[in-house]
Amino acid sequence: MEKTKINITDEVAIHISDMNKWFGNFHVLRDINLEVRRGERIVVCGPSGSGKSTLIRCINRLEEHQKGSIIVDGTELTTDLKNIDKIRSEVGMVFQHFNLFPHLTTLENCTLAPMWVRETPEKEATEIAMEMLEKVKIPEQAHKYPGQLSGGQQQRVAIARSLCMKPRIMLFDEVTSALDPEMIKEVLDTMIQLAEEGMTMICVTHEMGFARQVADRVIFMDDGQIVEQNEPEEFFKKPKSDRTKLFLSQILGH
Amino acid sequence: MMTKIAFVRKKEIPPSAPPITEVGLIGWLRQNLFSSWLNSILTVLSVYFIVVILWDFIPWAYGGHWNTKSLRECLDLDPDVACFSVLTARWKQLLFGLYPAEEYWRPTLTFMFLLLAIVPILFPRFFRFFWFSIIYPGLAVWLLWGGSFWSISIVYIGLTLGALFFLSLIRRYLKNYMVAAILAFLFTAVFFLFISNPLVGLLNVILPISLPFVESLKMGGFTLSLIVGVTGIVASFPIGILLALGRQSNLPVIKMICVGFIEFIRGVPLITLLFVASVLLNYFLPPGTNFDIVLRVVIMVTLFSAAYMAEVIRGGLAGLPLGQHEASASLGLTYWQSQRLIIMPQALKISIPGIVNTFIGLFKDTTLVSIISLRDPVGLASTIRADQKWNGIYWELYVAIGLMFFIFCWGMSQYSQYLERKLKTDK
Numbered sequence: 001m002e003k004t005k006i007n008i009t010d011e012v013a014i015h016i017s018d019m020n021k022w023f024g025n026f027h028v029l030r031d032i033n034l035e036v037r038r039g040e041r042i043v044v045c046g047p048s049g050s051g052k053s054t055l056i057r058c059i060n061r062l063e064e065h066q067k068g069s070i071i072v073d074g075t076e077l078t079t080d081l082k083n084i085d086k087i088r089s090e091v092g093m094v095f096q097h098f099n100l101f102p103h104l105t106t107l108e109n110c111t112l113a114p115m116w117v118r119e120t121p122e123k124e125a126t127e128i129a130m131e132m133l134e135k136v137k138i139p140e141q142a143h144k145y146p147g148q149l150s151g152g153q154q155q156r157v158a159i160a161r162s163l164c165m166k167p168r169i170m171l172f173d174e175v176t177s178a179l180d181p182e183m184i185k186e187v188l189d190t191m192i193q194l195a196e197e198g199m200t201m202i203c204v205t206h207e208m209g210f211a212r213q214v215a216d217r218v219i220f221m222d223d224g225q226i227v228e229q230n231e232p233e234e235f236f237k238k239p240k241s242d243r244t245k246l247f248l249s250q251i252l253g254h
Numbered sequence: 255m256m257t258k259i260a261f262v263r264k265k266e267i268p269p270s271a272p273p274i275t276e277v278g279l280i281g282w283l284r285q286n287l288f289s290s291w292l293n294s295i296l297t298v299l300s301v302y303f304i305v306v307i308l309w310d311f312i313p314w315a316y317g318g319h320w321n322t323k324s325l326r327e328c329l330d331l332d333p334d335v336a337c338f339s340v341l342t343a344r345w346k347q348l349l350f351g352l353y354p355a356e357e358y359w360r361p362t363l364t365f366m367f368l369l370l371a372i373v374p375i376l377f378p379r380f381f382r383f384f385w386f387s388i389i390y391p392g393l394a395v396w397l398l399w400g401g402s403f404w405s406i407s408i409v410y411i412g413l414t415l416g417a418l419f420f421l422s423l424i425r426r427y428l429k430n431y432m433v434a435a436i437l438a439f440l441f442t443a444v445f446f447l448f449i450s451n452p453l454v455g456l457l458n459v460i461l462p463i464s465l466p467f468v469e470s471l472k473m474g475g476f477t478l479s480l481i482v483g484v485t486g487i488v489a490s491f492p493i494g495i496l497l498a499l500g501r502q503s504n505l506p507v508i509k510m511i512c513v514g515f516i517e518f519i520r521g522v523p524l525i526t527l528l529f530v531a532s533v534l535l536n537y538f539l540p541p542g543t544n545f546d547i548v549l550r551v552v553i554m555v556t557l558f559s560a561a562y563m564a565e566v567i568r569g570g571l572a573g574l575p576l577g578q579h580e581a582s583a584s585l586g587l588t589y590w591q592s593q594r595l596i597i598m599p600q601a602l603k604i605s606i607p608g609i610v611n612t613f614i615g616l617f618k619d620t621t622l623v624s625i626i627s628l629r630d631p632v633g634l635a636s637t638i639r640a641d642q643k644w645n646g647i648y649w650e651l652y653v654a655i656g657l658m659f660f661i662f663c664w665g666m667s668q669y670s671q672y673l674e675r676k677l678k679t680d681k
Contacts, residue, residue, distance in 0.1 A: 060583075062580050062583060085588060086586075088583060088584055088586040089585070092584075095581065095584075097577055099575070099580060099581035101578065101582075101600075102600070103603065103679055113586060116587060116591050116595065117585065117591075145679035146679075162585070165586065
């Protein structure tokens with residue numbers, strides 16, 4: 001399939017400079033510099049413990065960085081709670097374990113944040129939610145509870161839930177890692193569809209097929225550092241660093 | 255010989271009914287009562303014991319006397335059956351304590367209103383009647399203790415005015431909730447300090463509505479158990495939630511206060527607290543302060559069960575995956591929004607058995623007030639037995655009191671099971 005090269009603008013969506021983070025004494029992210037432009041689709045990969053999830057969790061302040069700066073949509077992440085809540089409402093996030101709210105129906109999961117954070121009237125929020133559920137192709141599950149859905153369906157609801165906030169940036173944290181093989185495709189298809197619509201996306205994933213198909217840039221991380229980044233063609237065909245080569249041989253080898 | 259490993263199914267196997275020994279009555283008996291030798295023996299033994307107990311109990315209870323004048327008379331008639339006459343003679347006291355007989359309608363009405371007031375809380379379907387649940391506490395206090403209708407209503411009027419003041423401030427002038435809350439608090443304080451008393455006086459002149467005053471020491475029997483129990487339950491629940499949240503707080507001062515409070519209260523027996531309430535508290539308060547004994551007891555019981563409640567709810571909070579906090583944060587919900595909409599509904603649902611357990615414990619612990627000579631049913635039982643006519647009676651009184659408590663506690667337990675079934679969303 002031909003990759004759609006659309007609307008990457010010069011506008012900066014995320015600007016990270018010299019960012020460092022420690023967990024106690026453990027230096028988990030080291031001098032991270034990254035600029036993401038609006039419309040760009042980035043895949044972050046790397047061995048486990050390399051800090052890739054922590055990196056994207058810093059972008060919406062689920063983790064706090066200790067040095068350097070992160071500017072999202074022109075707003076710098078500081079300890080100011082107002083800024084944090086504002087950025088979080090602009091940045092959607094999808095998790096490995098879905099994290100749907102089990103006590104609410106699919107529809108309520110989707111309408112909750114728009115109604116309480118954006119103060120959207122219920123009727124309008126419901127319309128948006130149904131539209132998003134249709135987009136991820138499960139409008140018929142709207143009145144079921146998450147516990148009644150399959151893993152793939154739950155993950156698609158989680159994507160719809162984020163989309164209902166009309167985010168300008170989406171973060172995906174290993175969203176297919178907890179899924180059975182036959183359900184991975186339906187979630188990836190949804191993400192591909194989003195990518196084609198021009199959503200700014202950062203995806204932590206090991207799905208190299210997905211990376212080839214939609215990413216504008218692949219970033220390889222190891223030991224808390226960005227080791228290599230390149231366009232996917234180049235990245236997969238001619239990796240420059242030995243660590244990248246080793247990693248790729250391990251995940252593509254069999 | 256080589257095994258053939260290739261196999262292709264040619265014919266589908268349709269699903270069929272299970273064998274007869276696995277379904278229906280026989281299946282149920284086999285599974286539940288006679289699943290193994292040990293189980294079968296236990297079943298037979300249990301049935302034997304139940305029969306033995308009922309064999310004695312049923313004739314004892316069924317043949318019981320209801321209309322004798324004293325225990326002596328009962329024993330003369332037939333010493334082998336129950337003497338329920340003590341209940342016939344003293345049931346009013348067991349229900350109302352020393353409450354004046356001509357005013358019995360007041361606790362009775364209060365109790366019936368209580369049943370109405372809890373309906374909107376227990377069943378969301380009737381939530382539109384929630385206003386009654388809000389009015390009820392004031393109504394109950396007025397009905398039970400009496401006095402001027404206006405001195406109770408003024409509390410509601412003051413609080414409503416304060417709330418309206420707060421809301422209108424926020425709507426029109428201020429976006430800062432903190433400042434608005436402080437101003438509204440000052441407004442309410444001024445109202446209660448300077449305006450409420452003259453206003454009550456005025457209203458009493460214009461439209462005097464009042465009931466004869468009944469002092470707290472006259473409260474007794476199940477009326478007292480319900481006053482202490484219900485108030486304790488209603489008040490300890492929100493305090494428990496706040497304490498549980500405080501204990502998990504990132505703010506060290508709040509955390510320390512909550513941990514200190516919980517650990518202190520849990521480390522002290524309730525009886526000690528009740529003694530503090532009944533005896534010691536008066537030494538610390540300025541002389542002449544009339545701090546109602548029932549109110550003191552209610553406060554102690556509330557604080558006591560709030561500490562337990564906090565720990566039960568903390569258990570529920572700990573049972574929630576971290577992902578729930580992260581998901582609600584990532585959607586931009588504020589701390590209080592996410593607590594209210596995401597975290598608490600789930601944590602409370604997990605803690606339902608523990609919460610109801612604490613409620614039931616609290617309700618039964620109200621009998622401890624007999625130690626500080628308040629006349630709850632257990633305290634009254636001693637009083638009744640001190641009467642020469644009923645001296646020596648045990649079973650009948652305590653069976654009746656036990657039965658009353660059982661009805662309330664069993665009701666709570668049944669409701670909690672209903673709630674658990676209703677809130678089950680995974681199947």
